[in-house]
Amino acid sequence: MFDGRNSGNSSFSSRGDGRNTPEHELAVHGMNPASSSHGTRRGKQNRTSDMEVMKERFAKLLLGEDMSGGGEGVTSALALSNAITNLADSMFGEHMKLQPMYPETKEIWRKEMNWLLSVVDHIVQFVPSRQMAKNGTFTEIMVTKQRDDLLMNIPALRKLDSVLLETLDNFKDQKDFWYVPREVEDTEKNGDWRRDENWWLPVVKVPSDGLSEESRRLLQNQKDSVAQVLKAATAINASVLSEMRIPDDYIDSLPKNGKTSLGDFLYKSITEENFDPDYFFSFLDLSTEYKVLDLKNRIEASMVIWKRKMNQKEKDGKSQWGSTVSLEKRELFEVRAETILVMLKQQFPGIPQSSLEISKIKNNKDVGQAILESYSRVIESLASKIMSRVEDVLEADILVQRQMMGEAEVRSESEAESAFSSEYEETEKVAAAETPNSRKLSDFIGWRLSSDTKKHSSMSDIEFFHKVEQEKPMMKSPRALPKKFSYLSKLENMRSPSDRH
Template identity: 30%
Template sequence: KAFMSKIVLGNDFSGGTNGDSPALTISLAITNLASATFGQLNRLQPVGKAVETKWKKEIEWLLLPVQQIVVLEPVVKILPDGSSVEVMQQQVRKDIRLMLPQLLACDSALFEIMARFCEEDIKISWKKSQPGQQASSAGGDQWWLDSPVVPKPLPSHLAAELRHCIYQTNDILSKAREMNVDVISRMKVPPSYLSSLPDNAAQIVGKEVSKMLKKKSTKDCEAFLAKCEILDGLQVSSMIGQFQDIALIWDGKLQATLKKKADTKVSDMLMFAKDTKDLERGKNNAIHLAQILRLAHPEAPQTRLETSQIKENLDVGLSALEALSRVLEGRASAIYAHLKRICQHADALHLLSP
């Protein structure tokens, strides 16, 4: 009852008009549920049957509205006389039908990976880290996380188990990240966000970078990106956001230019074609560099554009898929970080190689 009240009222229990949309309400509910259930994973260990049961029961409640999103699709029906006829039949929307089972399978797989770190399978002890150990311990930049105590060298059976967990976690991480990027790309860009962008891309990245993106090849742009000094995830998020913004600016100019094509004189066609080509190349290069940064730095926070898309999105199905893939990606990233710390402490970084 409380859950349905939140959905209907949009978390505005005064009954006023300030409530969130159902899409945003479900997105926030999934995010908050994951945070309350798992918190910060300080070590790798089984989460406990009660926690797993609570999570699966409540996530099932949150996904109930999503599973009611249906569309009419043509199917072939065989009649009693053996003939066939095409009829329209209600089915769960295709993206939900394909993605949701995969995400739930990834969720179960993450529980299985955590469950392996027990006395019977992967026996690794953990100790509390202290701020003073920050400089000396492997991965000391995250001193608040518990430190693994592992033998050197690793026994062969333990190394094999860790390699299998690393492979599984990487696979889940890739799937969740890919689905999250795909879902966000299908969300509409809010008009208010587009109107907030400057008219000229050079105001965002400068004239030299803007010119390079429009004139240079993809390889040259990749070489430029490789020379950039990247300090942390916040800087990466800012860079991704800048590339996304200039791609939107150039896409808007490209669409406006194409609309003027019918009125263009024959004498101006050459200049028209050149401008169109530059805008399209610049847009594609900006999108490509943003994708490279996102894949190379999955820990980077969401950009201003992505946050705006999620907040203004009204599609309940997309919101639920985005939130679930995001929290799964976060859990998989935390597990992988612990696996990496174990390999660092055991001088076995070769286990991280594909």
């Protein structure tokens, strides 16, 4: 836990070097008294500077952020809430990488948070107790005790805060990923980096062969740890907001019924007999932050309307807004709307504050609730940011792995084709070696390739035969060849025995 009052991080417990060390002890330990006095002066200067900063912080709180002193400032609760929010924004607003906070920044965060949280030590409640008198009798008296919600939630929030800072410290010596400015990355790819949704964030890079197994386990473990912190901080924030009173100005701005607030489509989807929240979300367009926030505002407004109608009927038996829906159905609709709201916050943890939440925080006068709400909201925002950065690294690793798998598939396909081609050539060679006396068509016909026709040996026998036949000169024989008679013609010339007689 980062409570500086006992850990030495607070300005109240810091001391100068060698403040109470005698000169002879300094000489024995090899220390120079002059350097000790210099450290003492430096420690005093630090304490003086811390006191001045603390005076300035609490002066703004007492004046309600109205430095003119004219009484136009905000309430103490809202001033404390704004102070915690502004401090967190100045400490973590520019923290865009998975890397430890600077030691000076971490020290300022812990020190000034201790100042602001010191208020809760004086928010008490009276509880009955028994005190024993000198004569042995017991007397019931009222004693002060820190308020229960603060006693339970402030230590829990301090622990969650410490876990997040330790998570950032765990990435101190990592070298498996690094960051490149987005404008440099998109310039290399000839892109317009300002069109990206997160154009202000640097681009995470991983090695060409991806992250090591150890780095993947570290990132996944840190993501799981931060997810638990986010869940706990969200629960505390939602609990505190639910206890805050709904301002009258917000109620006056609501329509008369939940159907008008939700719209026809949302109202029909929530009030149908078979309601499935996952099926309900599948039909919604939540592509932009504005659409998500608009849905959140509509759901919360309808819940407030239904709750007020049920409370009014329980008190007076009649609602001033009128109603055509039974209490049982309205209670069922409220449960469904609350389920949608919880799923919406889980799916979009970094969603901005709704109109109802802003109105509650602005009009809240309970200092304890203001501190709990702002502190839990700051931790919720930081946890969401860290988880998003971890997911960016894991996503970059997945992209590299997919690229490697694609290259491996292309390489395996080319190797398979090469192996098939080599196997085919080997088969041809084996077949030629097994039939050495095989002859071509020209051998059966009786051709003998001369030196003039050897150049045509690359042709097939049939093609060469046709070509030779076409190129033969049409010449007549210089002398008549002797006439040859066939066997049939000889038979025709022979006379029968009757003719001879």
